[in-house]
Amino acid sequence: MIRGYSLNQDLKLLVNNSKYSDIEILCKDEIKLYGCRAILAARSEVLEGLLYNGMKESFERQISFPTINSSGMKIILEYIYVGSIEVNSLTKDNIIEAYCAADYFQLLDLQEFIMRTIKIFLKNNYTTNYSPELLSKVVEIMPLSEDNTLLNLLVKEVATILLTDIEIGRLSIIALQYLLFYAHENDIPFATPEYEVFRYSAIFAAKNVSDVTYKALMEKLPTLEQIDNLIQIENKFITDHQKVAQELEHLIEYIDFRRIKKSQFDFIEPLKIIPAEIIQHNSELINSDLNNIRGIPIYRIKESELFWDESACGSNLVIEDNGKIIQASNNCKSHQSARANILIEDKGNQPNGWVLGSGGAFRNNNNFVRNYCPSFHKDGARITVHLDMNKRTCAFTVNGIKYREILEWNNLPSKPYPVVSLRYPGRFRILSHQKK
Template sequence: MPLTEDNILLNLLIEEIATILLNDIEIGRLSITALQYFLFCTYEKEIPFATPEYEVFRYSAILAAKQISDDTYKALMKQLPTLEQIDNLIQVENKLIVNHQKVAEELEPLIEYIDFRRIKRGQIDFIEPLKVIPAEIIQHNSELIDSDLNNIRGIPIYRFKESELFWDRLGSGSKAIIENNGKVVYAPNDLNSWRIVRAKMLLENNGIYEWDIIIEKTCFWSWVGVCASKNFDYENPAGRQSSGWVLGTNGYCRNYDYETYYCPSFHEDGARITVHLDMNKRTCSFTVNGTKYPKVSAWNNLPSKLYPIVSIKYPGQYRIQPHQKK
């Protein structure tokens, strides 16, 4: 099958892989040639993309090292921490990789399609001592690093960290109880009318935001969605307000006086709803129990600042967590 831009199936595959964190793809599942083509197709292209550019380099370098030997692969894994490890202030001993020149040769076809301008200076400090890319590339791109440039290419897909997603006690209706380090909210048995519970995270930048809501215990018509940052009443149902946009377990989407059928009902405990919020297009769509549905057609001009929300009453219990792509 020729690798051409006209190949529809191949382009669909590229777009699907772009929504997956490269770290979640086992080393060896992609060849150097396949990864090169993937990076070429997504370089400076406006398509949804999930992996930060530092992790793009890291995955590429580790894959290149794997072509040399297992020892080289293991050595590079130790020398090149993940972004999460960097955030946790992991200490890495700067040692030269024995086969660094061979790794550089394997890595060379990929370097052209890695945007080093998106990699922060502190992250470059982990890359430079490895000597797996030419010093002039490091120097040239260090001068071009743009702090205003997003660290994810294309249309960024933001995958939240566990520490970033939790319910906001100050943004909740009365009686709702938040526990488990802010991850779980439930309604006590005397909460018989809907209350709104908002997540702490404000969504206001361009890009695509995704998170999961697990309905651990359903109530009569649970609701999941987003609300505006202003003019919102946490004591009343979200779907009856002009600043609330929600999907109910009855399969209908609601916003103020507008209601439309969206998907089959899902009243069972354990239902998983993924919210896909596109702040570039100001649209929203949902995945319910693994089935992704299209954007809600009427929600095509959402506000520029939104919060994740749920509507809850007894015996409802909801968990919020980063989206886990299956």
């Protein structure tokens, strides 16, 4: 490549190049990188203070950064020399170290770029969400303070994931502790029922004792689904229950036992992994008016549990594909309705309909508004329903565009069912929401 045509390309030649360096940079992982003293100082006041302070660092050929890994330092060097970094330079393995290094050297533009990249990274990788690993890295190398924007971003992201979907080991004990502390102190969207919070914490503690103890506790402490299905569990304490109790001490104060039903305590108490006085005290405080999920509850519906209910389906409607699809037969000349089996909260009835029509209007009783959104008659239209059960309001996303909250609907029932109304050739598939 001929030099002199691109300043960016020419300066890239200097990045971590021992030929043009006059200082060695020793990182936390003992990997040695190379830099140009004058360029480093010109681009960072922190580095200028370190390299031209009149002390020994001003004269020695080596400077050490015992808290910064080489993976983060390489990003710093690329940014310092070129003024930008390639997006693909940041990966799940180095992005936290890069952010912390940018914070250390007070490179604010780089910090903001990395923060935007992390948000995009989380959004685009939702199905293989790495936020538990990223949160675990952050709590290890950054201060745990509520003004830490990266920490807040990641803890709120992890809170929206069911703990039961996070494999033990992906979330460190400190990260789990901070998650439970933060969600205990702040009303944030949270997905995991409190019983499952306790179960996950107990299993985590057991895993730290031994694999044998971990497997024993997995067998003796049922999931909510197993409890609901009346599966019989042998209620006995485990051999190493005292060691599990000791490991669990770090988490127990952030578990709200008032949200755990008394019937669920029948599976907890025999294990003898939390002090009897805690069980007795908290069981007396159980409040049936509290949600079983802390903060702002997020209710996750499993795909296997979601289907159209044959007992609540019009006579000219046909259910297909294991209950996922409802189809109007050619005999269905006028609208008929079908109800999903799932109830958003507990059990109950929904006497009235809050309806978004395929023509783009919404209605309920005397509320009728045209042009809420464009019509969606065509095949493949995708509708997402957003319920705010605290405000009892609703909004819709139609074909990827989210439309306004329908403030006219401020009296949604506390226990709604998803319902569709269709006629030939109408056809609907029901799916749980997948965040993208």
